[in-house]
Amino acid sequence: MRSFFITLVSILIIISQSVYAFEYLQPLPDKPIFPDNNLQTEEKITLGKQLYFDPRLSLKGDVSCNTCHNLAAGGDDDGAVFNMADRKIKRSAPSLWNVAYLSTYFWDARAESLEVQALEHLFDPKIMDMGSSAFLESRLKSIPGYVIAFSKAFPNEKITTENIAMALSAFERTLIAHDSRYDQYIKGNKSALNEKEKRGLNLFKNKGCLGCHFGVNFAGPAPGPALKMGDAFYELMPTIRGSNYESKYNFLDDQGVYHHTLDEEHRLFWRVPPLRNIADTAPYFHNGAVKNLHEAVRVMDRVQFNYGVNEQEVDDIVSFLKTLTGIYPPMTLPRLPETEGATLIN
Ligand code: HEC
Numbered sequence: 001m002r003s004f005f006i007t008l009v010s011i012l013i014i015i016s017q018s019v020y021a022f023e024y025l026q027p028l029p030d031k032p033i034f035p036d037n038n039l040q041t042e043e044k045i046t047l048g049k050q051l052y053f054d055p056r057l058s059l060k061g062d063v064s065c066n067t068c069h070n071l072a073a074g075g076d077d078d079g080a081v082f083n084m085a086d087r088k089i090k091r092s093a094p095s096l097w098n099v100a101y102l103s104t105y106f107w108d109a110r111a112e113s114l115e116v117q118a119l120e121h122l123f124d125p126k127i128m129d130m131g132s133s134a135f136l137e138s139r140l141k142s143i144p145g146y147v148i149a150f151s152k153a154f155p156n157e158k159i160t161t162e163n164i165a166m167a168l169s170a171f172e173r174t175l176i177a178h179d180s181r182y183d184q185y186i187k188g189n190k191s192a193l194n195e196k197e198k199r200g201l202n203l204f205k206n207k208g209c210l211g212c213h214f215g216v217n218f219a220g221p222a223p224g225p226a227l228k229m230g231d232a233f234y235e236l237m238p239t240i241r242g243s244n245y246e247s248k249y250n251f252l253d254d255q256g257v258y259h260h261t262l263d264e265e266h267r268l269f270w271r272v273p274p275l276r277n278i279a280d281t282a283p284y285f286h287n288g289a290v291k292n293l294h295e296a297v298r299v300m301d302r303v304q305f306n307y308g309v310n311e312q313e314v315d316d317i318v319s320f321l322k323t324l325t326g327i328y329p330p331m332t333l334p335r336l337p338e339t340e341g342a343t344l345i346n
């Protein structure tokens with residue numbers, strides 16, 4: 001992973017040079033950037049959707065992707081992964097809505113693309129636990145419907161682990177919630193936000209939140225000229241040490257980016273997370289320790305600046321954040337190919 005992290009001061013300098021990628025407020029583009037090596041096709045997306053909802057992609061058939069990233073809701077887990085005692089997952093499952101607009105994946109930015117992310121998950125003992133490529137491929141090969149679906153999505157190729165990751169990623173790139181009230185506002189409809197929400201937007205700007213949460217996804221520059229796909233945009237959290245929140249919410253237990261780069265300077269650095277649809281993705285932060293959005297805003301103010309926002313200001317900022325919820329596209333459940341008269345899960 002190439003790393004890319006800049007201090008708040010340097011961000012402000014770059015912004016003042018008004019490089020488009022670093023513009024504070026941007027609407028969600030109609031489409032994300034599709035990687036050349038995995039272009040979208042109907043067949044791939046259809047297959048990816050089946051795989052996404054299919055529990056047979058996990059060793060014991062106990063979870064599908066949708067179990068922890070529930071697309072009937074915010075695309076996250078509502079804190080449920082912490083209750084899966086046998087899995088002992090210490091991080092919250094992020095939302096997959098608008099995930100195509102990000103340049104890196106995971107809270108600590110360790111995956112450079114959706115494809116790489118999926119490959120890790122498929123074999124992670126705490127997630128899908130499929131053991132080996134050979135095992136995963138043989139399971140899908142034994143389901144006749146998948147043999148057909150793969151041959152349509154990847155003509156002249158076999159069922160491979162890479163193709164599974166590509167199909168999943170193609171489907172994930174369709175998960176876009178457009179046209180939030182904020183988007184309407186930024187595109188020129190000044191009455192799309194009410195006075196309270198506009199006050200919240202101004203506070204979000206003036207209190208410095210935009211210094212890190214800016215751009216199309218409020219997660220820093222979107223993939224493009226400034227931030228190539230795979231480049232990480234991450235920041236220190238907590239920046240100001242010693243607050244009560246630090247111990248209350250165990251913010252020092254997990255050292256973030258450091259765990260995979262092993263670079264001392266990366267301790268407590270985290271990818272700046274997107275804030276679109278944030279009202280629908282409680283609990284908050286990498287460890288899901290904060291249960292509601294008001295508290296998340298108080299925490300951010302305290303641990304990143306210590307300006308001391310008052311409750312009225314917190315409430316205004318939350319009102320603004322709620323305008324970032326897009327319109328979720330209607331979704332139908334896919335039919336999953338059956339293995340007639342038998343089960344694959346023992
Ligand atoms: C048992 C729960 C669980 C299941 C099942 C699961 N995930 Fe995840 N997923 C997580 C957690 C937890 C994270 C965050 C881990 C981290 O950042 O270290 C995550 C992260 C992700 C991310 C990164 C999102 C971002 O904003 O960076 C993507 C993409 C993703 N999962 C896709 C999938 C797909 C595709 C499947 C099915 C193959 C799946 N997940 C199945 C729990 C789950």
Ligand code: HEC
Pocket residue numbers: 008107204207208209210211212213234235236237239269270271272273274275278281283284285286287296297300301304317
């Ligand atoms: C110095 C950079 C920086 C600034 C400034 C900043 N944030 Fe954050 N924000 C982060 C990082 C990094 C995280 C992820 C930390 C974690 O999960 O451990 C985060 C997480 C969040 C979350 C939780 C996201 C989620 O999916 O759980 C919210 C909400 C949030 N910030 C809002 C704000 C608000 C509101 C402000 C202004 C008061 C602000 N942030 C200022 C870097 C920043």
